[in-house]
Amino acid sequence: MxxxxxxxxxxxxxxxxxxxxxxxxxxxxxxxxxxxxxxxxxxxxxxxxxxxxxxxxxxxxxxxxxxxxxxxxxxxxxxxxxxxxxxxxxxxxxxxxxxxxxxxxxxxxxxxxxxxxxxPSAEAIIVPDASPIRSVADLKGRTVGVSRGSGCHFILAAALKRAGLSFGDIKPAYLQAPEGLAAFEQGSLDAWVIWDPFLAIVQGKRPVRVLADATGLSSYxxxxxxxxxxxxxxxxxxxxxxxxxxxxxxxxxxxxxxxxxxxxxxxxxxxxxxxxxxxxxxxxxxxxxxxxxxxxxxxxxxxxxxAGLIPRRIEATAVPIWQPAPGRG
The missing domain is CATH 3.40.190.10 (Periplasmic binding protein-like II)
Known part of the structure; x- marks a missing residue:
């Protein structure tokens, strides 16, 4: 799906x-x-x-x-x-x-x-522990599951760029987290980019290897x-x-x-x-x-x-912000 x-x-x-x-x-x-x-x-x-x-x-x-x-x-x-x-x-x-x-x-x-x-450690690019994929560069030509528009979407884009690759070099499978979990467990994905609690859930079920988390890419x-x-x-x-x-x-x-x-x-x-x-x-x-x-x-x-994921450049800091009264929270 x-x-x-x-x-x-x-x-x-x-x-x-x-x-x-x-x-x-x-x-x-x-x-x-x-x-x-x-x-x-x-x-x-x-x-x-x-x-x-x-x-x-x-x-x-x-x-x-x-x-x-x-x-x-x-x-x-x-x-x-x-x-x-x-x-x-x-x-x-x-x-x-x-x-x-x-x-x-x-x-x-x-x-x-x-x-x-x-x-940043709460989202990561993972592969099964027995996978021959040892680095982000090894994802070239591979099927990688990710939720479109998520923080993990950015992590994947940034990690690929750091490795000299782009989305055109992989086969992205755009899956919501529950579907991604099922696909990863069934072996339909070579790699999966996911956040907690799904990351911890799959780590608790089977041996997996983290190729990269968000450290150095995003604060998450x-x-x-x-x-x-x-x-x-x-x-x-x-x-x-x-x-x-x-x-x-x-x-x-x-x-x-x-x-x-x-x-x-x-x-x-x-x-x-x-x-x-x-x-x-x-x-x-x-x-x-x-x-x-x-x-x-x-x-x-x-x-x-x-990466062509949004049609125009935006000023990301030009957003409405509400702030609490001093001392609240």
Whole structure:
């Protein structure tokens, strides 16, 4: 199954995107009965959204948002770019540093409101341990699985460039993470570029070799974005979610065993040691977004433009940013 993330320049119209986003929400059940639609905060998350998963499982946002007259409505996505471009939810899943490049190129009305400090070892290019592939240069002519538009997409592009290769030298297989996991385990891929928790899951199942992680290529910051209109209309909600995320990040690091116990069943009864590996590699340090710290985003944007993945050069630092009041978080 190939990845169907909509990229800038694709023929999908905004109307179709909105329809797809609405259909996805409908399939996921939409707002819970009894919640007034105009007071619901729609949040998306994905399997790698550890801190949002913690808040959802603990019911933290239900408690914190109630005094403000809001209640959260949760929506799980594997394809995050399409709902981000379509405005299908209010507060979006935390995404790897490369994802906002695609949404920015698509002129999606999104505001950065938080950043999770980098963790470059949490994404990597891997091969089976018995593979004859020993370096990134050896990927020439090989089938490499990657999720289109993800941080790993950038890691692969940058690693290939460093090795004197390009996407034209490999056979990219654009797969969402769950499909990529299945393909890698079945031997359909020569290599796979993937992030935690999927990276730790496959490392826990079979011997694999890391050809390269993001070190020296990307810091692998994760960003939290929200729809512009929602931020403008409800900054108090954004501030509440920001504070809750920061607290959740501190809790995961301060209470590692409790965090493992909470997350393992949700991730499909993943062995505790795998969850512990994920939590050790990720920083979970939530902080405000500073424009001066977005320089790495420009490098990603330029790489994607050079590779023809976005149709025009963008100013990656020219994005709307929300910041908390001093001392918040």
């Amino acid at each position: 190939t990845d169907d993330v909509t990229r800038p320049g694709d023929s999908l119209s905004r109307r179709r995107l909105l329809g797809a986003g609405a259909a996805a929400l409908a399939c996921l059940g939409g707002p819970r009965p009894g919640l007034s639609a105009e007071r619901v905060v729609r949040l998306s998350y994905q399997r790698s959204s550890t801190l949002l998963t913690v808040l959802k499982t603990k019911g933290t946002l239900e408690e914190r948002l109630k005094p403000l007259g809001f209640a959260p409505s949760w929506h799980l996505f594997t394809n995050v770019i399409e709902p981000m471009n379509a405005g299908a939810v209010d507060l979006h899943a935390d995404v790897a540093d490369a994802v906002p490049i695609f949404t920015q190129a698509a002129n999606a009305p999104l505001t950065f409101y938080a950043r999770e400090r980098g963790a 910051h994760r960003y939290y974005l929200a729809n512009d209109r929602f931020v403008a209309a409800h900054p108090e909600v954004v501030a509440t979610v920001f504070t809750a995320l920061a607290e959740a990040g501190r809790w995961v690091k301060a209470e590692p065993q409790a965090a493992v116990a909470l997350l393992a069943p949700i991730w499909g009864d993943v062995p505790p040691e795998v969850v512990a590996t994920v939590n050790a590699r990720r920083s979970y340090a939530v902080e405000p977004v500073e424009r001066g710290a977005l320089a790495e985003q420009q490098a990603i944007a330029d790489t994607f433009h050079e």
